[in-house]
Amino acid sequence: MYALAMNKRRPRGPVPVYQLVFNAVKADIDAGRLKPGQSLPTEAEMCEAHNASRQTVRRALADLREAGLIYTIRAEGSYVGPPDAPKIREPLAFERIADAIIEGIRKGTYKPDEVLPSESVMIEEFGAAKKTVRAAVNLLREQGWAYTVPAIGTFVASRDKWPEPR
């Protein structure tokens, strides 16, 4: 007896699984739940979601590509196409942190001219590196959300300095 698991095919109906996946993604696009430029879930996530193997998911993605509904960038992911559509890049780590802080400012958790949490607190809270936190704070400054008083701390900018929502 082999230690290997026996492969089992799981017929879930007359429609092939890869077509089910294809239709599910197409439905999300048609319904606007996935907008052009937006990134699709990773292949691994789609495997989980549809309880299918990676091969099967990839078959569906290949069909979606052929249909011009998505495009794929190697080692990056698949996006709702066509490629000339506005690109909606996934935010990087420091951008996610900056967004979280902006959210806190908008919601009043951090009020104008009050001090923001210290660098070390942010490192703890976001589980990020010092460099990443600094990049986030730097972005906040550039955009006018905050200002820094050397050796004192970083403060929330007054409301009239906040960027206009686009």
Add this chain to the structure above:
Amino acid sequence: MYALAMNKRRPRGPVPVYQLVFNAVKADIDAGRLKPGQSLPTEAEMCEAHNASRQTVRRALADLREAGLIYTIRAEGSYVGPPDAPKIREPLAFERIADAIIEGIRKGTYKPDEVLPSESVMIEEFGAAKKTVRAAVNLLREQGWAYTVPAIGTFVASRDKWPEPR
């Protein structure tokens, strides 16, 4: 016709390679060749050792993690676990230097109230950067092994100041 890249898969028996790697590591742990807290080889080294791809090695490591046998710190490595067990991190560069000096103090190479080698000598001796040597000396001060007289030098603390061996 088929000149290009055939036979990428190398079956080495009925047992999947990732399980072979899993078992090899587990055997090392069970036999005490890998002790709790000790660091595992890097993924790249394990690829070499087992002649396997990184994906395969990572699959084995994931299973080992799930089994609670190891834990992994990003950009650092994997350690024999579990994490709540005695955490014996591999000493960092400055800690290794500090340990070496403590060893010298214990053995009498450096005697109480005598001066320790200068920064530049230590840089030479340990092949380390200034920053690293300073971190080591700082640790010695914090633990009570040494004290510094500004502009003069750093001296071995008197024996009653030494930390209790744990």
Add this chain to the structure above:
DNA sequence: GCTCATTTGTCCGTATGTATC
């Protein structure tokens, strides 16, 4: 403070073998 190498994390691309319908 900056740069570099190292290491883990996360992707995509491809290929083989096998099982089931």
Add this chain to the structure above:
DNA sequence: TGATACATACGGACAAATGAG
């Protein structure tokens, strides 16, 4: 037999985090 589906395995690329100089 051929289409479908799964597990395994190798490879390449880039991102993120860390320690070191």
